[in-house]
Amino acid sequence: MKLVDPVVYVENYDAKKMLKRIERACRTCYRSEDKVTENSYKKLLTNCISRGHESILEHEKISIRMICDVGVYKDLTRHRIASFSIESTRYCNYGKDKFDNEIKFMKPVNMDEGTEIYNLFIEGLEGIEKTYLKMAELEAKPDQLRMLLPHATAAEVNMTCNLREWKHVLGLRCSKHVHPAIRQLLIPLLLKFKEDMPEIYGTVEYDEDFPKEKYAKILPLD
Numbered sequence: 001m002k003l004v005d006p007v008v009y010v011e012n013y014d015a016k017k018m019l020k021r022i023e024r025a026c027r028t029c030y031r032s033e034d035k036v037t038e039n040s041y042k043k044l045l046t047n048c049i050s051r052g053h054e055s056i057l058e059h060e061k062i063s064i065r066m067i068c069d070v071g072v073y074k075d076l077t078r079h080r081i082a083s084f085s086i087e088s089t090r091y092c093n094y095g096k097d098k099f100d101n102e103i104k105f106m107k108p109v110n111m112d113e114g115t116e117i118y119n120l121f122i123e124g125l126e127g128i129e130k131t132y133l134k135m136a137e138l139e140a141k142p143d144q145l146r147m148l149l150p151h152a153t154a155a156e157v158n159m160t161c162n163l164r165e166w167k168h169v170l171g172l173r174c175s176k177h178v179h180p181a182i183r184q185l186l187i188p189l190l191l192k193f194k195e196d197m198p199e200i201y202g203t204v205e206y207d208e209d210f211p212k213e214k215y216a217k218i219l220p221l222d
Contacts, residue, residue: 095136
């Protein structure tokens with residue numbers, strides 16, 4: 001058994017180029033292409049978003065790859081205007097050499113290490129892995145083995161949204177009402193978007209009290 005930390009890999013993008021392409025699409029509505037300057041997109045997009053004219057943001061998209069638990073992607077796949085490609089526990093047999101003959105679980109963000117609750121949690125995961133590997137030795141199929149796996153099981157998830165949907169997703173999923181494992185992943189992503197594209201994401205609120213030391217790492221997606 002191995003406990004792993006959450007990570008968000010973000011594809012390389014040129015924020016300014018994306019925003020300028022959105023500007024040109026937007027100016028088609030007003031036939032004001034002649035007003036394009038080096039930084040004219042800033043005021044235009046800020047004004048459009050403040051008026052609720054956000055459909056223009058759908059012209060550009062960003063893809064990420066997350067290391068998260070099964071519970072996280074079950075929640076995120078409720079968002080309809082997004083694309084997902086997810087590690088399938090039905091086809092992945094973690095009792096094989098390909099997976100180092102072990103199950104990877106996410107480190108719990110909402111349990112303190114060393115407490116009785118934490119120790120019982122780890123004990124439960126160890127029991128699941130022991131049973132899983134024994135069943136794998138007996139040639140149980142992955143679609144039988146998957147029924148043992150809890151929400152804490154680590155998985156890789158690819159997620160793609162247009163910029164408007166990211167604004168919607170991050171606005172909902174970075175609040176205090178959301179499971180901490182999701183906030184752990186998406187708040188640092190939102191902060192990156194805020195820095196790179198303040199015209200779009202600058203006003204999106206998030207749980208500012210969430211401990212920064214628990215933020216997932218943000219790394220480039222190769």
